[in-house]
Amino acid sequence: MKLLSRSEEVVLLSIWRLQDAAYGVAIREQVSRATGQDWSIGAVYAPLHRLEKKGFVQTRKGEPVSKRGGRSKVYYHLTPIGKQALLAVKHVHETLWSGIPALDSDFGF
Amino acid sequence: MTRQHQPSPPRLAAWLLGRVVSGDIRYAALGDFEELYADLAEARGVAAARRWYWRQTLRSLFPFLLDSIHWSLVMLTNYFKIALRNFKRHKSYAAINVAGLAVGLACCLLIALYVRDELSVDQYHENAGRIVRVTYDFQTPNVTRALAMVGPTVGPDLKVEFPEVVEAVRFVEGSFLFQRQDDPSVQYQEYEGLYADASALRVFSFGLYRGDPQTALEAPFSVVLTESTARRYFGDEDPIGQTLMRDGQAYTVTGLLDDVPAASHFTFDLLVSLSTLDIHSPDFMADWWALVVNTYLLLDRPEAAAVLDAKLPGYLERQLGEVIHEDGHSYALATEPLSGVYLHTRHHSSLARRGNAATLYLFAGIALFILLIACINFTNLATARATERAKEVGVRKVVGAQRGQLATQFFGESLLMAFSAMGLALLMAGLVLPAFNTFAGKALSLGVFLNPVFLLILLGIVAVVGVMAGGYPAVVLSRFRPIAVLRGSLRATRHGHVLRKSLVVFQFSLSIALMVGTAVVFSQLDYMRNANLGFDDEHMLTVNFHADAAVQQQAEAVKQAFLQRTDVAAVSVSGDIPGTGNLHAGVRVEDSEGVMQSMPWRYVSADFDFINTYGIEIVAGRAFSRDFPTDSTEAMIVNEAAFKSLGYVSAEQALGAAFQHFGTPGEIVGVARDFHLKSLQEDVEPIYIRLDPRRYRYVSLRLKTDDLAETMAGLEALWGRLAPHRPFEYSFLDESLDRQYRAEEQFGQVVGLFALLAIFVACLGLFGLASLTTRQRTKEIGLRKVLGAPVSSIVLLLTKQFARLVVVAFVVAAPLIYLAMDRWLDNFAFRTEIAWWIFPTAGLAALVIAWLTVSFQAIRAATANPVAALQVE
Structure with missing residues (x-):
């Protein structure tokens, strides 16, 4: 399976962290806070769209909300293969990071 | 649901967003925008919220755009894949469709090149x-x-x-x-x-x-x-x-x-x-x-x-x-x-080459018709397959495909086919072009298609053809209601049947018409070649010495030298021969009322032996004769058309009529039976013949030989001694007269070629259609066989309906093409009648071709094991 892209990984992790509260606004806040950058709505939805098409996330509609122009909140959930994909990236990260000289002590002796 | 009144986001920005956000995320993303906007408006005021909304829109624009482009590309590749898979599964169907369109397009390409070339004549002059x-x-x-x-x-x-x-x-x-x-x-x-x-x-x-x-x-x-x-x-x-x-x-x-x-x-x-x-x-x-x-x-x-x-x-x-x-x-x-x-003149000049606008438009028309037939086949086959593909459509709809998506899918398939056909057509046109050039007498090249404007037009045409051809199935197929389809209650509509049948009729009408047209053109050619020209054109050899003064002066000696040979029966030296003859309007002749009229007759300058050598019959008076020394200055022989134009009732009356020519007077001494100087397209012209050594230009030899090669070698050697400075430039009269009909011959060849193409395309269509009908009736055929029907009756059953269509096509085409060809023949002063047998022959040919096309399928279906047929589903 192809590895997730960085933006997909960040979005997918945020959804997992938010669990049942993962809808667009919350995801964007979570992503922005975690990365320290202000993500535009478009920037969040592009990876979201890909994740959905790949079957890593599923959607569920809540009750209609008047603030959303009468639209429902759309909640995102990880599917089993979505979780697998996250685990795969995690595994790659761990492999990459294990056994290398500590970065923060680079200037030591 | 209730909706409170809220300050609305900036209209333009909202509209912009609405344009770029598409697909599954649209609903969620637009909701987020509104929610955040509402929150902000509440917390920090409408103005700040509007500013945020704008900024956010602009920042999101790019990712959204990329997203939607990405997914439409994915869609396209998906359509493409499905289309390819479809083609692979129905190889013969795809091949027929592509080949048919390609032939139609190739035809159009060639004709377009030809028309463009004809229209460009003389356009290069700055003035x-x-x-x-x-x-x-x-x-x-x-x-x-x-x-x-x-x-x-x-x-x-x-x-x-x-x-x-x-x-x-x-x-x-x-x-x-x-x-x-x-x-x-x-x-x-x-x-x-x-x-x-x-x-x-x-x-x-x-x-x-x-x-x-x-x-x-x-x-x-x-x-x-x-x-x-x-x-x-x-x-x-x-x-x-x-x-x-x-x-x-x-x-x-x-x-x-x-x-x-x-x-x-x-x-x-x-x-x-x-x-x-x-x-x-x-x-x-x-x-x-x-x-x-x-x-x-x-x-x-x-x-x-x-x-x-x-x-x-x-x-x-x-x-x-x-x-x-x-x-x-x-x-x-x-x-x-x-x-x-070049194209539109009715004025004759011996210098100018003339095109024929009517022929040009006719060719363009036929080419478009063939393309139309190819498109029709495409539509025809696709709709016929509707029933087969109905299930696919039903399943796709149940799974959630939108009607628009399905239509796009069908359009995509059709366009893909159209473009493959275009590629194939270019290849075909390129291969055929050298041959086409030879018989059209052109130097066309496909290079024009590299011109961006032309290329664009070409792509445009292909797109239009694709959309046109794919349009009907796209609309009709995507409209199927999935329940009806999946329950199997969908039948090809009666409307579709009638349409399909009339299309077959149209195609075969055109094919039959072109076949008849070809036959008529060639029978007219045959008629003109074998017509009695009023003189004997067999075994006549003419040598052109271009009025060389040295040869003119020793004309008598040249004649005698040729006559010495046993293989030369007669010799004449003259200024004109059949196929040439200049107009000179300067002759004045006495008419039946005794008035001198200036007559625009065609002038043939000859010698004493001209009439005899060419075997021209004298109907009144006499031929030129050495017994009358005055003949060389004062005698004239006219043909029947000429004396009639003077108002005389009989040839005898015209004898003795006075004339003035180049300032010398004389009288008519003989009347010759009408003979053709020019092609039979034109009427016999009034001709006058005089003795005129100053204009001598040709030597005409009537040969009687069994060994032409030897005779020619001997004649050439003799010429070499008589006029060493002059090349021996000869031609056989029947051949050079034949060249006058080159245009007609080309016309016949092109129409014949078109006929072949039309039949080919029509047969492709019929073949495809027959295979589909046969497949649809597999069960019926199986049952009939089980019940004891012989193969022959099943083949008959399957071919009968197509045969009937061809008969209808014949009935439609025959009168129309008869009228058209009758008018074409009217262009000729001397025309053949359209032989009745041409029609049944063409009809029968179409029928046999159609029958062979269909029976291939029918026999396969009829000889198949019925068990296999009945096992379907």
Whole structure:
């Protein structure tokens, strides 16, 4: 399976962290806070769209909300293969990071 | 649901967002925008919220756009994949569709090239819009002529008299035997040489790259060569200033031209200054009646043509005097624009090549029809397959496909096929082009399609064809209701049946019509070739010595030398032979009322033996005879058409009628049975024959030999002794007469080719359709077989319905094509009747072809094991 892209990984992790509260606004806040950058709505939805098409996330509609122009909140959930994909990236990260000289002590002796 | 009143986000930004956000995320993303906007408006006021909304929109624009492009590309590849998979699964269907379209398109490509080329003739002249050609129409009680040739004095007259005329250019055909002065062995007979005014190089854009356009053709005995002619004489030497000899006279090369472009209505290999003729033939140059000069005018502005045309009758009256007012006579001098000289003229010139606009449009029409048939097949097959694909559509709809998506899918398939067909068509056209060029007499190349504009048009056409052909199935198929489809209750609609049937009828009508057309064209050709021409054209050999003075002077000796040979039965030396013959309107003859009339007859200059050698029958009076010494100056023989145009009732009455010709008087001594000088497309013209050694140009030999090769070798050797300086330039009369029908022959070949293509495309369509119908009836066939039906009855059952359609097509096509071809034949003064058997033959051929096409499928279905058929599903 192809590895997730960085933006997909960040979005997918945020959804997992938010669990049942993962809808667009919350995801964007979570992503922005975690990365320290202000993500535009478009920037969040592009990876979201890909994740959905790949079957890593599923959607569920809540009750209609008047603030959303009468639209429902759309909640995102990880599917089993979505979780697998996250685990795969995690595994790659761990492999990459294990056994290398500590970065923060680079200037030591 | 309830909706509170809320401040709304900026309209423009919201609209912008609505345009770029698409697909599954649209709902969620737009909701987020609204929610955040509402929150902000509450917390920090509407103004701040609006600013945020704008900023956020702009920042999101790019990711959203990329997203939507990404997914539409994914969609496209998906459609493409499905389309390919579909093609693979139904190979023969896809092949038929693509091949059919490709043939139609290839046909159109070739014809488009051809039409473009025909329309471009003469367009390369910079002054094209201001050049006109002078025409001369005249009518006497029995003769009507439309000429694009006038006398030598007309051009200069018009330039002097009318301010609208900036330049006048005259071209006179000439015969030139040139040799290099410093090397007499370099000698060529020039067939395409013209005398031309000095103005020719200023008015026409002939591409003079050496020499002075103002003066190159000014002085007598100047010659301007085209590049390839110059190379023939001088190789790589510089031709400018070199000398060429002709009849002991030195001509100086004063200019070099590019070869005349193929897209010209007349062509030449060299130009000789017309002032040469002022010295050589001053009589000719002053003769208003020598109607052999092609005259072009350069006007000061394009609109001046109408002004000039209005003034020309006045000029004509001043020139012709009272003749113009004689009963039943009419004369008209006019101009026609250069742009119409090739395709749209009715005026004849011996110099000019003529296209045929009607034929051109006809070809274009037929090509479009074949393309139309190919498109129809496409639609036809796709709709016929609707029932088969209905399940696919149903399943897709159940799974959630939108109607638009399905339509896109079908359009995509259709476009993909159309573009593959285009590729194939280009390949086909490229392969066929050399052959096409040979028989159309063109030098077309597919290079034009590299021109971006042309390429764009081409792509446009293909897209239109794809959309047109895919349109019906796309709309109809995507409309199917999934429940009906999946339950299997969908039947091909009656409407679809009728449509499909009428399409088959249309295709076969066209095929039958083209077959009949081809047959009629060739039967007319056959008729013209075998018609009695009024003289014997078999075993006639003609030698053209181009009025060489040396040969003229020893004409009698030449004749005697040929007659010595046992394989030569008769010899004549004459100025004209069948297929040639100049018009000379300068003869005046006494009519039935005793009045001298000026008659526009065709002049044949001959010797004593002409009538006998050609086997022309004398119906009254006598042939020229050496027993009458006065014959050489005072005798004339006319044909039947000529004496009738004088108003005489019988040939005998015309005998003894007085005439005036070139200033000498005489009388008619004989009347000859009508014979054809020109093609049978034209009526037999009034002809007068006189003895005129000054005009001798051809030797005509009637051969009687069993060993033609030996005879030819002997004749050539003999000629070499008689006229060593003259090439032995011969042709067989029947062959050169046959060449007159080249245009008709080409026409027949092209129509025949079209007929083949139309039949091919129609058969492809029928084949595809038959295979689908047969498949749909698999179960029925199986049941019938189980119940004991023999193979033959099943084949009959399957082919019957198609046969009926072909019969209907025949009934539709026969009367229409009969009328069309009858009109075509009316173009010929001598025409064959359309033989009745052509029709049943063409109909039967279509039927057999259709039957073979269908029965291939039918027999396969009929001989299949019924168990397999009944096991379906």
